Amino acid sequence: MAKFVVIGERLSTTAPAINRAFTSRDPEPILKRAKEQLDAGATYLDVNIGPAENDGPELMKWAVELLQGNFDNVPLALDTANKAAIEAGISVYNRSKGKPIVNSADAAGRIEYIDLAAANDAIVIALCNGEGIAKDNDERMAYCQTMLERGMEHGMEPTDMWFDPLFLVIKGMQDKQEQILECIKMISDMELNSTGGLSNNSNGMPKHIRPIMDSAMVAMAMQCGLTSAIVNPCDLRLMETIKSCDIIKNNTLYADSYLEL
């Protein structure tokens, strides 16, 4: 099996400093945060430019060229609701280190993002979700099936569709957590890839608890077959857990220095 793919989540307009940097085209804060994530072990970087309704295409091009130019064509997940911006980003994207990821499609209003990924030979993150949050795994897997068929009709390799079960917050939806793990198992049993915003599970918990809960969640999810997650790679405990799970699953070969690699 392949090594778990860590997608760094920290380049996002939800962070005020990054939002300002995107708006004013200020490279410095963006490069700093990108470097921190790559040094900490991220493989992909998510580039979340928000809705970017005005200047999306131009902004995404700028961000892709900035990041790939400074970090040896680092592979990127292009994260925005603006389809034209994703296409513009892909038009300047260098794939030598990995295909671009389209973030994201769902089985309802955003199903066309699958077509977009297929047309551009990209990976797509496919949320097992329609209108509103799926009530159970029958519903999640039906969405999964719908999106899988859509992708295959458009010529996609099933392994280029990374299904997101949608991690749910424990505080409030504690009874749903095992469902999510089962959903990952079902996706894995179909030999499909999966990913997701894993740290959503610990939303609202005290800061010192979150790395512990995220680490436990990633370990359990990896055992169920999760192949990737969109996380904060600067969370050392989480990254150590992922690296250790990769060893136990024989995804990487053990060496005494494995935590430093």
Add this chain to the structure above:
Amino acid sequence: MPFNGKSGKFNAAIRTVEIGTGDKAVKLGGENVLPFYTFDAPIENAPKVGVMITDLSLEEMENEAAGIKEYYAGATSFAELAKKAEAMPGADFVVLRLEGADPNGRDKSVEDCVAVAKEVGDAITAPLVIEGCKNVEKDAELFAKVAEALQGKNVLILSAREENYKGVAAAAGLAYGQKVGAESAVDINLAKQLNVLIGQLGVDQANVVMNVGSAAAGYGFEYVVSTMDRIKAAALSQNDAQLQMPIITPVAEEAWGVKEAMASEADMPEWGSQEERGIDMEVETAAAVLASGSNAVILKHPTSVATISTLIKELV
């Protein structure tokens, strides 16, 4: 739907490491397919064959097999010996094994060994690989001096081990610009760890070749095969940068040291010619490690060298 044949080539590749200089320099590695899987993608650099001589070859030639004695007949110096080794049909490089340095054996001085290495290095234009005596302290001292004396020749120092990698890799790989061999004894985790540690010293990983251990066929050889298989799987299918170094395997010293090669015809009349048995062990072991992923083998009998080089030519 039409059938689409898929190539088994990987998106990762073994690094290419060049040893020697000039026209005769050889490139080890570079492939992005399993051993000899030329139907998946071309293998740019075919596996290479090295011919081993030692610093005791002159005085102990009478103990060698007839075919070896005959081949080197008339050589009275290490320079002459080395020239014959490089001219052996099928040879890509020469290996000088400084076994006389062993403190538990002849205990030759570092100076004497460096002089032999220098004589050999100056006599040939083929790439040179230097092996030590397996005593970690003596080898550390020896390799530093040899690496210094042979500066500019781009030799491969075989090898740095867990106990002496700091000194050996720093001298060969950093101070004197030679290639570094990283040796582990049939231990995949140590093979990887040693590469990591040598990298952390600052040695460019493009200058490292691995010796992951060997055994004569039949002598725990399945562990050698599974080690090489796992290393190639990590390097190619898991894109593990810490294991993408080419592999070199010393075969001669293992193959000629087991009872099938050593038992005399007087003791074992039913086993047939002793020399043929030795050659068989050497050829079988070399063919098997090549099939498991070695990018170079070290042999000594002219018949083995000719056989294995022909095998490689036929397959790549």
